[in-house]
Amino acid sequence: MLKALRSFAKTLPLMITAFILAVAVWIMAVTSSDPSVEKAYPSAVPVEIVGQSSDLVITGELPENISLTLRAPTSIWESLTSQKVPVRAIMDLSGLGEGEHTVPIQVQIGIRPVEIRSYAPRSASIQLQTLETRSFDIRVINQGAVAVGFQSNPAVLSETSVLVSGAKSFVALVSEVRAVVKLTDAKTDINQTITLQPVDANGSVVKEVSLSPEKITVTQKVVERGGYRNVVVKVVTNGQPASGFRLSSIPVYPPTVTVYSSDPALIDALPGYIETNPIDLSKKTVSFDEEIGLNLPDGIQVIDDPSVLVRVEITPIITSQSISDVSVEAVGLNTPLEAIISPEKVDIIVSGPLNILESLDLTMLRVVLDLTDYGAGTYTLEPEYSLNIPDVKIESISPTTFKVTIK
Secondary structure, three states: OHHHHHHHHHHHHHHHHHHHHHHHHHHHHHHHHOOEEEEEOOOOEEEEEEOOOOOEEEEOOOOOEEEEEEEEEHHHHHHHHOOOOOEEEEEEOOOOOOEEEEEEOEEEEOOOOOEEEEEEOOEEEEEEEEEEEEEEEEEEEEEOOOOOOEEEOOOEEOOOEEEEEEEHHHHOOOOEEEEEEEOOOOOOOEEEEEEOEEEOOOOOEOOOOEEEOOEEEEEEOEEEOOOEEEEEEEOOEEOOOOOOEEEEEOOEEOOEEEEEOOOHHHHHOOOOEEEEOOEEOOOOOOOEEEEEEEOOOOOOEEOOOOEEEEEEEEEEOEEEEEEEEEEEEEEOOOOOOOEEEEOOEEEEEEEEEHHHHHOOOHHHOOEEEEOOOOOOEEEEEOOEOOOOOOOOEEEEEEOOOEEEEEO
16 A cells, blocks of 8 residues: 555656646647737726615716726637627725715626726726705796887796705705796797706806706796787888789888887777888889888887888799791701701790790791701601790790601
8 A cells, every 4th residue: 555655656746747738738729729819998888886875976077987908818809899798897886975985996897718907097086975855946037028019927837846956065056946938029928948947146057956847838928018019011002013024022021010109099990000101113124122111190100110121023924925837947958958848837835024925026936957967868857946035935846846858
């Protein structure tokens, strides 16, 4: 027995050496086929907060993510870069109370083997404060004023109070919560969805708190004041445009005006509109602008400018005309060739301004067939046609093809 033990003791170093060599050979074989690579993780890793007490809130800036350098075999990197395995950066706030703390950032990787070579930042300072919620009545702030001659009734809110939540120190800064309603030049009822604003004693918005609800609906009646009235402007014209032209539109700016009288009965007696002084259209052929006064009844005046701007749009009357028996002529034919065209005349329809068509010399119209480079033979051709007359065009021609015999 003793002899066997001595023999085993002599061979043990050789066995250990052989095992170490075998492991080294295996490691070399593995690393040669799947070598380790050290490089930066290709994506920023977002920082997660865990373990935070429900009655505490974080104030101040926290790192949004970390940068990370890893060493891992090539096959592991393929899984990491495809984001098939989780890589997490965690700040654990378990057991932390109110006050300032420096919390380490822990990195967790859901695959092995991976060596974390470096990452930054490795920790972060945070401030924890007690969560506080207070109720505030909503104060309506009117921005601007309704149009002259109108007045607004008190605002009606969908909610009259709001809960303000956040860190105790920030909630303490809030002096009131405002709903700012825009009334500028309003002439109709207000119905607006308003985002509420928590403000401090100086009127500056406190951004670090949250509101519930964040938005409310504000409605406000806007009515005309006694002695004032908003009326439409009606344009009055005299005469007619020149022959062949028409009045296409006559917009007025502003389209409505506010009138006032110290006698409300005069305002109530208005038909809902005020006429302009007459605008003369006689023999007009082009559009024009004209600033014109208003024809106001006695005892009534206009708030602001007593005149309006009228844009008078004058356009030609567009029509069409059918013309029969227009001659078809051949050009470009080499001598001594001659052409027989069938049919010799066509009907055409032209369109354009009435005044131009009325003065058009129809006897001068021709349809031309260009026979340049054509030799003797029989052809079926389509004519090229156009009019060298501004604003007039050929709508159709009949027939559209011709039989041409060249001899």
